[in-house]
Amino acid sequence: MSKPKSVWEEFFADKRSGGHRSSAEEFILKEAKEKLFHLDGGERLLDFGCGAGELLVYYAPEYERLVGADFSASMLEEAGKRIIEKKHENITLILADDKTVWEKLDSSFDRITAAGVIQYLTDEEVDNFIANASKHLNKGGKIILFDLLNPRLYPLWKIGLFSRDFGCWNLFRKIGFEVFTIISAILKNRPKDILGYTHKPCTIENIANKHGFGMEYVQSMYYEYKYHAIIS
Incomplete structure (x- = not known):
């Protein structure tokens, strides 16, 4: 086996x-x-x-x-x-x-x-x-x-802090996308974060x-x- x-x-x-x-x-x-x-x-x-x-x-x-x-x-x-x-x-x-x-x-x-x-x-x-x-x-x-x-910088990158167009609207959009990604991963039994640990x-x-x-x-x-x- x-x-x-x-x-x-x-x-x-x-x-x-x-x-x-x-x-x-x-x-x-x-x-x-x-x-x-x-x-x-x-x-x-x-x-x-x-x-x-x-x-x-x-x-x-x-x-x-x-x-x-x-x-x-x-x-x-x-x-x-x-x-x-x-x-x-x-x-x-x-x-x-x-x-x-x-x-x-x-x-x-x-x-x-x-x-x-x-x-x-x-x-x-x-x-x-x-x-x-x-x-x-x-x-x-x-x-x-x-x-x-x-671990200190990765969460900031995920919400777009390092992007050129960082702002309140993009911040909420990024957070929403991360929540959607996590829920989708759970439902599909896939990794919650494709970049790992x-x-x-x-x-x-x-x-x-x-x-x-x-x-x-x-x-x-x-x-x-x-x-x-x-x-x-």
Whole structure:
């Protein structure tokens, strides 16, 4: 008997694009450059939750070998198309989730990253992810968790505080939309928030410290309500 799918596996089962603010190549390139700056070198990289490979193909020229992992077969199919289109021969794709990916790896890495993924993991699952990642990290390596939802800023973003047209009318409209979304999700037995869970920076730092790492907190350049956790 196969194990039951998680609510997130079901939600992303037929998705074919990542949750980037814009799908324009110009924007993806800017986002990739920011992330490459924080990745800061290394030769071998594991991109967990690589999705459709939008960022992975921009990482490829900077690394000797890359592995992209995701639990969505449709996402990996799109990633495969991008890899062929960009003619990158140093990328391997793996169908796996945060629990099964580790048993499918045949090497260790200088950088282990996850962008826009940790929001779909509970604190306990983040703890397990960092613990497992540390066992597959080369000496001097880093675990970099990109685009975590900031619990202080995310609610403000949801009501439109950071939008250019913020005002009373849009505030009430946003709140009404959020209420409708929650009720609709309950009725359809779907996630109440497609962006998942928020994580306090201090919680991630405590987990990192628990496993012998330090953590640097960095505000995202392109998402006002997200931050990066650089663990080394």
